[in-house]
Amino acid sequence: MANPILEARGLQKIFDPNSPRTLVAINNLNLSVEPNEFVCIVGPSGCGKSTLLRIFAGLDAPTGGEALIKGRPITGPGRERGMVFQEYSLMPWRSVEENIFLGPEFSGRSKRECKAIAQKYINLVKLEGFEKAFPHELSGGMRQRVAIARALANDPEVLLMDEPFGALDSYTRIILQRELLKIWQANRKTVLFITHSVDEAVFLSDRIVVMSARPSRIVLEEVLDIPHPRTQDNPAYGKTVKKILDILEEEQEP
Numbered sequence: 001m002a003n004p005i006l007e008a009r010g011l012q013k014i015f016d017p018n019s020p021r022t023l024v025a026i027n028n029l030n031l032s033v034e035p036n037e038f039v040c041i042v043g044p045s046g047c048g049k050s051t052l053l054r055i056f057a058g059l060d061a062p063t064g065g066e067a068l069i070k071g072r073p074i075t076g077p078g079r080e081r082g083m084v085f086q087e088y089s090l091m092p093w094r095s096v097e098e099n100i101f102l103g104p105e106f107s108g109r110s111k112r113e114c115k116a117i118a119q120k121y122i123n124l125v126k127l128e129g130f131e132k133a134f135p136h137e138l139s140g141g142m143r144q145r146v147a148i149a150r151a152l153a154n155d156p157e158v159l160l161m162d163e164p165f166g167a168l169d170s171y172t173r174i175i176l177q178r179e180l181l182k183i184w185q186a187n188r189k190t191v192l193f194i195t196h197s198v199d200e201a202v203f204l205s206d207r208i209v210v211m212s213a214r215p216s217r218i219v220l221e222e223v224l225d226i227p228h229p230r231t232q233d234n235p236a237y238g239k240t241v242k243k244i245l246d247i248l249e250e251e252q253e254p
């Protein structure tokens with residue numbers, strides 16, 4: 001790969017290294033993500049997927065190896081990376097629109113521009129009418145949609161998404177999967193996306209990375225060249241889902 005946008009080289013993450021509770025979450029993991037690539041990560045629960053994403057987001061530091069963005073070591077969060085967390089992570093004292101225009105506001109856009117940007121993404125995630133609502137007045141799925149809108153409103157080059165659609169009903173999930181593909185295709189963003197749904201991974205990604213049980217490493221990288229829009233009636237779709245599920249079954253902790 002010529003110039004990966006994200007790269008993990010011999011990455012290691014040990015939690016509580018000097019305690020009896022020490023835990024090797026990630027060991028010697030190598031991964032490259034190309035600009036404009038859509039990569040999905042799947043793997044058993046607790047294998048270190050969120051940890052890996054947090055390291056790429058600059059929210060956590062590795063204990064060994066390197067995490068790089070455009071060839072430079074990641075030392076903290078950056079405007080070019082947007083993160084959608086596994087748990088809802090809104091600011092409870094800010095309304096829906098204020099949460100969404102946080103990034104644009106931070107970069108000095110006027111109140112009018114901020115509101116216009118927020119409205120665009122509120123419409124996208126179907127939250128019209130809730131602009132002034134506060135997070136505690138929303139359902140879990142609605143909060144997650146605000147978090148997705150906030151990440152998109154920042155217009156980052158790289159989207160780091162940790163099971164962003166996990167809490168949504170299946171209909172909203174399908175709508176947002178399609179929207180995310182549209183945004184990715186139109187703006188050529190790089191997406192690193194964690195999911196528990198193999199079906200979702202096959203629907204969305206250019207490449208699926210399968211992580212092993214802890215201490216995790218990569219057990220398979222499957223490149224998908226199925227044309228979009230992908231449908232279940234394409235035999236390659238079902239074949240890929242089965243291949244990944246078979247490997248995941250082997251990787252489940254006993």
Ligand SMILES: Nc1ncnc2c1ncn2[C@@H]1O[C@H](COP(=O)(O)OP(=O)(O)OP(=O)(O)O)[C@@H](O)[C@H]1O
Nearest residue numbers: 015016023025044045046047048049050051052086
């Ligand atoms: N701050 C922390 N301190 C100690 N251990 C941690 C910490 N964060 C994560 N871990 C441990 O690291 C391992 C990997 O956690 P992580 O959240 O990355 O898993 P995951 O693959 O995202 O799982 P899931 O699919 O359930 O979200 C787990 O065993 C977890 O207990």
Ligand SMILES: [Mg+2]
Nearest residue numbers: 049050051086
């Ligand atoms: Mg996780």
